Amino acid sequence: MNLKINIGNLELKNPVLVASGTFGFGKEYSHYIDLDDLGGIMVKGLTLYPKEGNPPPRIYETPSGILNSVGLQNPGVDVFIKDELPFLNRFNTKVIANIAGETIEEFVSLAQKLNIDGVDALEINVSCPNVKEGGMSFGVDPNSVYAITKKVKQVSNKTVIVKLTPNVTDIKIYAKAAEDGGADAISLINTVTGMAIDINTRRPVFKNVFAGLSGPAIKPIALKNVYEAKRAVSIPVIGMGGISSAEDALEFMIAGATAVAVGTYNFISPTGSIDILEGIKKYMLRNSIFDVNQLINSINV
Amino acid sequence: MRYVVRENREITNGIYRLRLEFDGIPTPGQFIMINCGGNTLLKRPFSICDHDADEIAIVYRIKGKGTYNLSKVKALDTLEVTGPHGHGFDMFDKFNNILIVGGGIGIPPLLFLSKKLKSKNLKIALGFKSDVFLVDEFKKYGDVVIATEDGNTGIKGYVIDVMKGEIKDIDMIYGCGPMQMLKAVKDMAEEYDVPCQISVEEHMGCGIGACMVCACKTKTDSGFQYKKVCKDGPVFWSREVVF
Ligand SMILES: Cc1cc2nc3c(=O)[nH]c(=O)nc-3n(C[C@H](O)[C@H](O)[C@H](O)COP(=O)(O)OP(=O)(O)OC[C@H]3O[C@@H](n4cnc5c(N)ncnc54)[C@H](O)[C@@H]3O)c2cc1C
Ligand SMILES: Cc1cc2nc3c(=O)[nH]c(=O)nc-3n(C[C@H](O)[C@H](O)[C@H](O)COP(=O)(O)O)c2cc1C
Ligand code: FES
Numbered sequence: 001m002n003l004k005i006n007i008g009n010l011e012l013k014n015p016v017l018v019a020s021g022t023f024g025f026g027k028e029y030s031h032y033i034d035l036d037d038l039g040g041i042m043v044k045g046l047t048l049y050p051k052e053g054n055p056p057p058r059i060y061e062t063p064s065g066i067l068n069s070v071g072l073q074n075p076g077v078d079v080f081i082k083d084e085l086p087f088l089n090r091f092n093t094k095v096i097a098n099i100a101g102e103t104i105e106e107f108v109s110l111a112q113k114l115n116i117d118g119v120d121a122l123e124i125n126v127s128c129p130n131v132k133e134g135g136m137s138f139g140v141d142p143n144s145v146y147a148i149t150k151k152v153k154q155v156s157n158k159t160v161i162v163k164l165t166p167n168v169t170d171i172k173i174y175a176k177a178a179e180d181g182g183a184d185a186i187s188l189i190n191t192v193t194g195m196a197i198d199i200n201t202r203r204p205v206f207k208n209v210f211a212g213l214s215g216p217a218i219k220p221i222a223l224k225n226v227y228e229a230k231r232a233v234s235i236p237v238i239g240m241g242g243i244s245s246a247e248d249a250l251e252f253m254i255a256g257a258t259a260v261a262v263g264t265y266n267f268i269s270p271t272g273s274i275d276i277l278e279g280i281k282k283y284m285l286r287n288s289i290f291d292v293n294q295l296i297n298s299i300n301v
Numbered sequence: 302m303r304y305v306v307r308e309n310r311e312i313t314n315g316i317y318r319l320r321l322e323f324d325g326i327p328t329p330g331q332f333i334m335i336n337c338g339g340n341t342l343l344k345r346p347f348s349i350c351d352h353d354a355d356e357i358a359i360v361y362r363i364k365g366k367g368t369y370n371l372s373k374v375k376a377l378d379t380l381e382v383t384g385p386h387g388h389g390f391d392m393f394d395k396f397n398n399i400l401i402v403g404g405g406i407g408i409p410p411l412l413f414l415s416k417k418l419k420s421k422n423l424k425i426a427l428g429f430k431s432d433v434f435l436v437d438e439f440k441k442y443g444d445v446v447i448a449t450e451d452g453n454t455g456i457k458g459y460v461i462d463v464m465k466g467e468i469k470d471i472d473m474i475y476g477c478g479p480m481q482m483l484k485a486v487k488d489m490a491e492e493y494d495v496p497c498q499i500s501v502e503e504h505m506g507c508g509i510g511a512c513m514v515c516a517c518k519t520k521t522d523s524g525f526q527y528k529k530v531c532k533d534g535p536v537f538w539s540r541e542v543v544f
Contacts, residue, residue: 022511023511027510029511055516056504058513058516059505059515064342066506070512073516074513267343267506267508267512270383
């Protein structure tokens with residue numbers, strides 16, 4: 001059975017990744033699963049300087065979903081390289097560094113700092129709804145998506161993935177902007193913006209008022225975005241958003257995703273990513289599919 | 302991991318004690334995460350209230366749908382559980398006169414702690430709204446004083462008022478309870494210059510230190526830092542915590 005897939009020049013041993021921000025830097029989950037079994041790890045969003053993030057509360061459960069407002073708390077790219085990357089490099093899996101700049105220049109600096117061994121790809125995060133500077137404000141402007149992608153591609157020797165937000169009217173325009181900027185792949189979706197109100201105080205639950213919705217609640221939205229984006233570009237698409245079972249993952253692949261990332265479901269089940277991979281293998285056996293690539297974009301419409 | 306429930310019963314109004322087969326080795330102050338089923342998504346955190354050879358107990362209050370579902374679980378049902386998680390209470394040989402302060406549903410982890418510290422001189426101050434629970438078990442390990450808001454049992458008032466009378470000659474304080482209580486405990490510990498650890502709560506995602514949603518504001522030399530309640534805590538030195 002062949003599970004290998006390609007994202008640009010990068011070969012992944014299988015199509016199951018874990019989504020940025022839901023898996024830290026891998027250490028915690030290594031007590032539950034063998035990180036070698038993952039196709040790749042998209043690490044927590046990295047900023048040029050350490051970032052403390054938003055005041056609590058940062059999470060709120062909604063029907064079949066969660067709203068989060070972490071605000072990119074992370075130790076900064078330098079500490080990541082020094083303290084976190086060596087651990088990840090002990091494993092035979094691909095390391096995808098998720099980067100979040102407040103300005104185009106910061107994206108460039110981040111990409112330069114990450115031109116090092118042990119980092120396999122960059123995921124440009126222009127889609128975080130929880131920060132004031134940068135984040136989603138770039139992701140809802142096709143010109144910014146294009147410009148950031150282009151600048152990062154110019155300085156980076158890594159596979160460059162652009163992570164898109166679903167909070168736009170027409171995802172195809174943004175997918176195309178990333179491709180035109182030279183992206184090797186796109187990933188989607190980041191969280192859907194939402195809010196919650198405490199009816200006793202009549203205040204928004206979150207200090208930032210809006211937060212990002214993830215989990216099963218957003219899966220149909222994500223699937224539609226992946227399907228549409230795939231039809232707008234010829235580069236690979238990494239699909240995510242609510243994936244909680246092998247069946248979910250297969251839907252994304254059939255809709256056009258070359259690989260999938262498991263996010264919120266890691267919280268529900270710390271072995272979830274591997275269970276999903278096993279489920280994909282079983283499906284392939286049952287249906288006599290010997291190469292996982294046969295599944296990609298195999299939708300009958 | 303799936304574990305078998307051995308008992309789940311109401312011990313007082315809306316408060317339940319659940320005993321569960323368990324093969325981990327917890328320390329006091331650590332917690333488990335339980336998938337409460339139904340239409341809940343995230344697992345819920347519960348402090349470990351007791352531990353014996355192959356079993357743990359938690360004591361919980363019905364708050365919303367997760368704890369409501371949990372209250373319907375029966376002996377021999379199984380639950381999906383992870384843990385033990387987190388950094389619990391630090392215990393020190395050098396300290397002999399210990400004050401334990403608990404309020405409401407923050408009380409359960411202090412029972413496990415008291416059991417581990419039973420060879421010490423323990424003063425235990427417990428505060429409840431009205432109905433009391435676990436009191437007889439605490440009495441096995443130390444002197445117990447009780448405050449209830451309505452005067453139902455013990456002194457009428459707050460646990461912090463009781464604590465004041467007990468703080469003389471104390472080497473170390475441990476506290477768990479509602480935020481206002483913890484703040485008062487912290488303030489009093491600082492006033493009397495007694496080292497103090499408190500267990501704090503925050504809403505959680507992963508429960509294992511990966512997602513950064515369980516932030517607790519702590520003091521540092523250069524300002525402040527958000528630490529993780531699930532991994533760095535839930536127990537912190539009270540001096541560190543910024544309320
Ligand atoms: C370290 C720790 C130890 C705890 N130990 C105990 C215990 O021993 N006994 C006990 O009764 N309760 C304990 N709690 C509180 C318990 O986790 C909540 O009461 C429970 O999660 C409520 O779930 P629900 O679905 O019934 O309520 P809902 O309000 O419907 O829950 C909605 C969401 O908010 C979260 N949530 C709500 N209240 C809290 C809270 N106070 N703390 C953290 N998350 C919350 C839930 O987990 C869920 O994700 C502890 C909390 C923490 C952080
Ligand atoms: C707590 C949390 C933190 C996240 N942090 C990041 C981040 O740092 N960078 C990023 O690109 N996406 C981040 N995301 C978005 C996820 O990577 C993913 O795109 C989204 O949650 C949808 O997938 P899911 O429904 O499977 O979780 C975060 C999501 C959650 C729930
Ligand atoms: S709950 Fe995820 S880091 Fe604490």
